[in-house]
Amino acid sequence: MFLTCHYFSKVLMHNTEINVVIPTPEGNEQITEAGPTQRYDYENGLPVVYLLHGAYGDNSSWVRFSNIERYAQAHNIIAVMASVENSLYQDMVHGNKYFTFISEELPSFITTLFPVSKKREDTYICGFSMGGYGAWFIGLSCPEKYGKIAGMSAAMDVAGLSDEVQKGNIEAPFPFHDIFEDPAHLAGSDKDIFELYRRDAEKGCVPELYQACGTKDFLYQMNEDANRRLTEMGAKITYSVTPDAMHNWDYWDSELPKILDWMMQK
Structure with a gap:
């Protein structure tokens, strides 16, 4: 089942659009009292993955360019997709509060209206590029x-990204001075994945981690450096490197089923 929902967000203070994929019985399966209750446990709730888009994208990106509806059906998982503009998933200094929207309001809306499990072990977050950073940032901020x-092709080092953009070495659409109060000092802050991981590890509450990148991706070296730094900090990461893969949907669509396989492993 594929749904497009329009509703008023109190956090964003305007109407917003989300996409939701809910796995449903197919073929000769039926929903009856004696039906496929083991697979379709709507009463107790199905696992859910929040899928975050990259720069220039929106809630339709996953639907238009990947096979998420088929993958969600095959993995018996609900998928949720929303829009955050080019905000890097932050509560912007001059702009919308997208972190609060994605981490608080959206899950509350989804778990209230749809057959979604509220258990931590059934709740996942995934993204690519800007959304890859967003997934790690939100997930580690709310472990x-x-x-x-x-995260696929994730902008893992937001401090390094900010520096490179300010120097003109990387072209990116992020209005850093509208997003962050002090974009020149993101390293070691609560916007920094490495600092967030350190805090989570100190508290003893760290989600399971998956990192993926292609060797021809322009963010490959950033991902290699990030994996090394996090591993040195003691992080246990499933790290998937695909030779010759680039920063594009051919790669992300091929990696997504592997990620869903990993998420559904108990």
């Missing part, structure tokens, strides 16, 4: 809410 985090 008590997410059992697993996955």
Whole structure:
């Protein structure tokens, strides 16, 4: 079942659009009293993955360019997709509060209206590029809410990204001075994945982690450096490197089923 929902967000203070995929019986399966209750446990709730889009994208990106509806059906998982503009998933200094929207309001809306499990171990977050950073940032900022985090071609080092953009070495659409109060000092802050991981590890509450990148991706070296730094900090990461893969949907669509396989492993 594929749904497009329009509703008023109190956090964003305007109407917003989300996409939701809910696995439903197919073929000769039926929903009856004696039906496929083991697979379709709507009463107790199905696992859910929040899928975050990249720069220039929106809630339709996953639907238009990946096979998420088929993958969600095959993995018996609910998928949720929303829009955050080019905000890097932050509560912007001059703009919308997208972190609060994604981490608080959206899950509350989804778990109230749809057959979604509220358990941490059934709640996952995944993204690519800007959304890869967003998934790690939100997941590590709220480790008590997410059992697993996955990022593909993720902008893992937001401090390094900010520096490179300010120097003109990387072209990116992020209005850093509208997003962050002090974009020149993101390293070691609560916007920094490495600092967030350190805090979570200190508290003893770290979600399971998945990192993926292609060797021809322009963010490959950033991902290699991030994996090394996090591993040195003691992080246990499932790290998937695909030779010759680039920063595009051919790669992300091929990696997504692997991530869903990993998420559904108990």
